[in-house]
């Protein structure tokens with residue numbers, strides 16, 4: 001589980017080769033640092049985009065020649081107008097979409113080169129919180145949280161060991177046997193967070209996790225995500241909520257016209 005004793009579980013091994021990136025001035029496009037080469041080591045990077053362009057099959061240029069490096073244990077916000085490419089970025093990170101050009105490197109692996117089992121193994125190390133929750137209506141909270149672990153072959157004992165502290169962390173222990181339609185929107189969102197973190201992934205991607213929530217619930221969700229970050233997970237959150245971003249004081253990357261900028 002996440003916690004002091006298991007922080008090591010959350011760390012990727014020493015890895016990564018990637019051009020160093022810089023954002024010398026605020027609100028500047030993120031560009032490779034001058035003189036960097038793809039051979040330079042950046043051992044603390046968990047995620048890297050190298051000159052990535054994403055053009056959808058309908059010709060839509062979602063991202064154009066973008067670079068990004070996210071370090072282990074970083075907490076990063078991704079903001080930008082609707083349709084700017086925030087979800088596309090996250091989908092590139094977990095291999096749901098492939099880059100048209102350039103490289104997406106996660107945990108030292110070029111994601112485009114991974115197939116079958118190797119891609120599944122990498123995805124086990126990435127927790128994903130979907131904006132629309134994606135809960136299974138016929139299953140209880142506990143079942144929704146644990147079914148991925150069952151599919152991955154975890155023992156019953158291990159699943160039980162993980163379930164309780166995870167539900168506790170998101171404040172849903174008393175709702176373990178409830179069904180999704182018996183929960184509020186904020187509670188459902190927290191179930192989706194529990195499902196994303198129960199496997200203790202070192203990388204957590206959350207796509208507008210507060211998009212449908214009121215300010216109190218949004219803040220509660222942010223506190224959970226920040227807590228996971230303090231336990232050692234790298235957390236990347238897309239959001240429209242400028243107020244929330246200001247309140248948290250984490251680095252912010254803005255997606256605009258297919259490019260990435262540090263704010």
Ligand SMILES: Nc1ncnc2c1ncn2[C@@H]1O[C@H](COP(=O)(O)OP(=O)(O)OP(=O)(O)O)[C@@H](O)[C@H]1O
Pocket residue numbers: 056057058060061062080081082083084085086087088089
């Ligand atoms: N599967 C797809 N096929 C074609 N175009 C797509 C596809 N998915 C996204 N797009 C387009 O790519 C662009 C970026 O979309 P994306 O969903 O990444 O934006 P977003 O920043 O997440 O928007 P929102 O804030 O509304 O969720 C948009 O112009 C969108 O229409």
Ligand SMILES: [Mg+2]
Pocket residue numbers: 086087088207
């Ligand atoms: Mg989106």
